[in-house]
Amino acid sequence: MKKVLTFLLTAMVAGSYAQQTPADSTKAWTAKGNVSILINQSTFSNWAAGGENNVSGTANVNYDFNYKKGDVSWDNKLIASYGLVKTNNSPFEKKTDDRLEFNSLLGKKATGYWFYSAFLNFRTQFTKGYVYGTDANGTEIRTEKTSFLSPGYLQFGPGMLWKKTDGLKFNLAPATSKLTFVDNSFTSVPGYVDGSYFGVDEGKSMRYELGFYASGYYKAVIMANVSFENILSLYSNYLEDTQNVDIDYQLNVVMKINKYLSTNLSFQAIYDDNAFQGFQIRQVFGLGVNFGI
Numbered sequence: 183m184k185k186v187l188t189f190l191l192t193a194m195v196a197g198s199y200a201q202q203t204p205a206d207s208t209k210a211w212t213a214k215g216n217v218s219i220l221i222n223q224s225t226f227s228n229w230a231a232g233g234e235n236n237v238s239g240t241a242n243v244n245y246d247f248n249y250k251k252g253d254v255s256w257d258n259k260l261i262a263s264y265g266l267v268k269t270n271n272s273p274f275e276k277k278t279d280d281r282l283e284f285n286s287l288l289g290k291k292a293t294g295y296w297f298y299s300a301f302l303n304f305r306t307q308f309t310k311g312y313v314y315g316t317d318a319n320g321t322e323i324r325t326e327k328t329s330f331l332s333p334g335y336l337q338f339g340p341g342m343l344w345k346k347t348d349g350l351k352f353n354l355a356p357a358t359s360k361l362t363f364v365d366n367s368f369t370s371v372p373g374y375v376d377g378s379y380f381g382v383d384e385g386k387s388m389r390y391e392l393g394f395y396a397s398g399y400y401k402a403v404i405m406a407n408v409s410f411e412n413i414l415s416l417y418s419n420y421l422e423d424t425q426n427v428d429i430d431y432q433l434n435v436v437m438k439i440n441k442y443l444s445t446n447l448s449f450q451a452i453y454d455d456n457a458f459q460g461f462q463i464r465q466v467f468g469l470g471v472n473f474g475i
């Protein structure tokens with residue numbers, strides 16, 4: 183559990199610092215967000231219904247760093263999460279969550295709620311990911327499938343931003359570059375050929391695309407201490423299979439119990455036919471200890 187404990191400690195320090203330095207509304211820069219830590223532990227002894235002893239930990243960071251002065255708006259969001267579970271019957275610690283994402287959106291007012299814009303989106307994971315199976319003796323084994331920056335995604339481009347508030351905006355970028363990074367040790371493995379490893383060809387370490395990108399953001403407090411955050415992005419590649427639209431939808435729900443405790447729900451659905459022929463679904467739910475709300 184060393185990896186998760188290191189991340190938990192980092193998250194606690196960051197959250198405590200943010201809590202001690204509240205945003206000043208008179209300044210151009212504002213910072214706000216949430217750091218939550220969830221620990222689970224289950225123990226079974228002679229339990230007739232069955233069960234497996236386990237301990238797990240998950241840390242989540244969701245922070246906004248925004249700048250607004252005159253006709254310039256610059257919104258930055260950091261989303262990170264990492265979780266591990268250890269069970270008695272497996273020799274491996276297994277990830278329950280692993281993501282790192284940074285979004286930056288710069289706008290200069292054009293007219294009304296419209297801004298000339300430029301955006302950047304970066305996504306990857308913290309640590310190696312594995313596919314699990316068993317050998318001829320029934321012993322659990324694992325094969326490395328992914329790692330930090332394998333894959334890594336970088337998207338950027340100019341566009342037009344419609345922004346009514348920090349909690350309601352959408353951006354259209356018709357000339358978006360998308361770079362997919364991988365370690366070429368994966369694309370040198372037999373079977374990862376013809377773009378089958380996240381769209382990257384055999385022996386290569388990068389894939390370039392040019393396409394249309396659209397994103398939307400909506401956050402609302404629907405009742406006392408309950409907030410919903412919706413993040414949607416769509417991408418179509420002009421250079422290949424334009425009809426195949428990449429979709430990434432995220433829902434983050436925070437139901438505050440008090441200043442330090444909340445029930446958190448994180449849901450994400452991704453469609454990217456270069457990564458998987460179907461929807462990838464991620465859902466995390468639990469009671470969290472929060473810092474910096």
